Amino acid sequence: MLSRQVPRVMRAQRALRPAATQVFRFAHASTRVAMRPALPSRTIVRAFSAGRVCCEEEETSVETERVVDDEVDVLIVGGGPAGLSAAIKVKQLAKERGEEIRVVLLEKGAEIGNHILSGAVLQPTALDELIPDWKEKGAPLNQPALHDEMVFLTESGSVHLPHPPQMTNKGNYIVSLSRVAAWLGEQAEELEVEIYPGFAGAEVVWDEGPDGKKRGIKGVVTNDIGVSKEGKPKDNYEPGMEFRAPITLIAEGAHGSLSQKIIKELNLRDAVDADPQTYGIGIKEVWRVKPENHKAGLVSHSIGFPMDMHTYGGSFMYHMEDNLVSLGLVVGLDYENPYLSPFQEFQRMKHHPFFAKTLEGGDCVAYGARVINEGGYQSIPKLHFPGGALIGCSAGFVNVPKIKGTHNAMKSGMLAAEAAVDALAKRGAAGEGEGEAEPEPIDLKEYKEKMDESWVMKELYEVRNVRPSFHNPLGLIGGVIWSGLDTLLFKGRLPFTLRNKKEDHECTKPASEFKPIEYPKPDGKLSFDILTSVSRTGTNHAEDQPVHLVVKEGNYKEHVERNVGTFDGPLGRVCPAAVYEYVNKEDAGDQEDALGKKLVINSQNCIHCKTCSIKTPDQTIVWTVPEGGGGPKYSLT
Structure with a gap:
């Protein structure tokens, strides 16, 4: 069996990963594996410098083993x-x-755990089965969920709602899922x-x-x-x-x-006639708040502000241990308005009195974002x-x-x-x-x-009609009414299944049907600019490596024509890490321009949320893996 010391050596020498990798591979070669004959490799060439982005595929003569x-x-x-x-x-x-x-x-x-991001209130059902003595083994489940509340937010006020039974968290724990994974x-x-x-x-x-x-x-x-x-x-x-x-x-x-x-x-x-998968983007921060503002074990969920009545979304605020509060906003990526920015909506949300009274005087210590599967049973x-x-x-x-x-x-x-x-x-x-x-x-x-x-399947089948029910003429109000009836009265037993008919990118409408959204400037206390937030993720990628975010077939001009010309460049708003910019042609080197604009990809900022490859209207953004070890370094999330 391979020596158990190898993984530890790799972790201890993470900064010197190539050398550690070589040790790891030679260890394998000498103990368990065979070397293939040297073969010419096919390499994807991606270059990005001084605003120049290109993508081409070519044969190289590099001999590799x-x-x-x-x-x-x-x-x-x-x-x-x-x-x-x-x-x-x-x-x-x-x-x-x-x-x-x-x-x-x-x-x-x-x-x-570095790439794990979640709410997270953990239901320990599976953990109880997998490791029954998890408490004795020191699992980081330290803060029981003690109180639940459901709130409807108006622009400046809030109304407490009856708490849905399926959202009751008795017996659950408020955790850092990153720590649980570790x-x-x-x-x-x-x-x-x-x-x-x-x-x-x-x-x-x-x-x-x-x-x-x-x-x-x-x-x-x-x-x-x-x-x-x-x-x-x-x-x-x-x-x-x-x-x-x-x-x-x-x-x-x-x-x-x-x-x-x-x-x-x-x-x-196609094999099981599954619907397209749909997603939400979850934007999250962790704050250390003043002791008088902390209510250990409180689990709050809210709907309404900052979302409009036809955009699916909701927010959460979980009071963890040690005066930490985890809060976030989830926005369904089936939204229509290309001017909407989930990141900016989240920053605006924190100024609502419901959140501000908890956060004021506190410190933001972590930030992150990740897409979430929302298609449910019918999209499996x-x-x-x-x-x-x-x-x-x-x-x-x-x-x-x-x-x-x-x-x-x-x-x-x-x-x-x-x-x-x-x-x-x-x-x-x-x-x-x-x-x-x-x-x-x-x-x-x-x-x-x-x-x-x-x-698992019984649970998912029972709530299969909740998420797609929000696609109705009444939007949020209609979805809430239907969800209440379906889960409380019918308990998922209705003899039909609502379908997820479209992929999220197909739901985006042309910019000509909307007015640009003017978001307030961050105050640096409750709200922050996007680069400050990205700095809190610990994100890093080796500078001299291929850009892992590319446009299909390298046709940047056509990408700009479609995504800027029709949708006014939504990538620059949907990305929660400022990876994508549509800049004036004089600021983007010699890349061929369209409409006086060029696409610049700041791949160093990427926090691996995958939103770009889901929501880009023409589906031309391809997310490939960068060198291993890059990306965010979450620990509190």
Whole structure:
């Protein structure tokens, strides 16, 4: 077995990741894996400097040797609650059965928990099943949820509403999900799960049939390191490593780049007649407030201001331990007005008396943003495919009216683990694949059966009509009335399912139908400019690396013509990190302009929220993984 010291060395030498990577790969080469023959590599060249952005694909003559580790039993991509729960459960079951199952988990963040962002009020149902003695083991669930309130906000006032039963938080905990993930990582390491932070799953290794058609997956390739902005290898160049396994669990989170490729290539939505996935963007801050303003255990949710009556959204404010308050705004990305800025709406929201009375005199200590699955039951794709399965937010197990998904994500990982261990045992008992170069890929059909019988699907089915009900002529008022009747009176038993008919980008209307929104300037006390906020995320990317946010086919001129000409450049407003700017042509170097404007991509600012690739009206923004270890470094979120 690979030495358990390797991951620790990598973490200790994170600043020197290339050297640590080389040690890691040579360790593998000498103990577990074989080297492929040197082959010419195909490189995507992306350059960005002095306002110049280009994208082209070319053949290079670089000879590389890619390390292939083909002795993994279960490969997990993503170190969030779902992936870690799956890893822990596999090892627990293996121990019970006296089996040796090698589990490898890849995480693109520099440390487990760095890229985890959530509300978060945690329902401990799945944790109770996975690690019953979590309290004794020091899980960071320290603040019980003690009080609930639901508030309707007008522009300057507030009205307390009856609290919906499904949103009751008795028995739950207000947590930093980032810290919970880090703790789960510790539990996984104690069970000898091989965790490799700083290694992003960049490409799928496809299992192709005799006809060349993609029928499943064999594993993934991690991202190359040491590539310059021009796409050329630097002195510290190391090609990505290929991990192969009979079972690969994809747990990247909402709108993951690999999961989107797999869903598309294997038609996983069409296979089960699933609706398009819809999303919300969650903007969040953590404040340390004055002791007299802190009400430990209070869970507040609100609707209304700052959203208008036809834009889906809501806010939250959770009083954590140690005088910390987590607050945020979730805006449905199916909004119509291209002038709307979720970030600016959030800054405006904090000046409402309901929030200001808590925040005044306090300090903002953290900021973050991430998309959230909102499609619900009817948008869940086919969960299994030859060679692997989708778990957690990669599949979309968020209960929108309950405003929770972590317990469902964890349970999905646990059930996938059970199915995986059973499948490996059956293959071993049957001797399948012995003497064969390419055994038939494992299809975890039992995973879907387990999910259908679990409380996860029952919970999601019961509330399936809540989110789409807000698409009605009365907007917010109609949705609230319907949701109350459906959840309280009918309890999800109505014999029909409302559909999510459009993808979010299709809902954006031309700018000519709206007036620009004039947002107030930040005061530096309750509200902040976007760059100040981004500085609180700890975000960093290696400067000399390919831009990981690109325009399809490199056609920036057409992108500007469509997105500026019709929609007046919504990317500059929807991004919560000031990544995208449409600048005057004289300020953007020699990039070919359109309408006197050019697109500049400040990829260093990217906090990996994925909003751009979802909401861009013409769907030309492609989000690819940067060098592993880059991006935000959340800890309080």
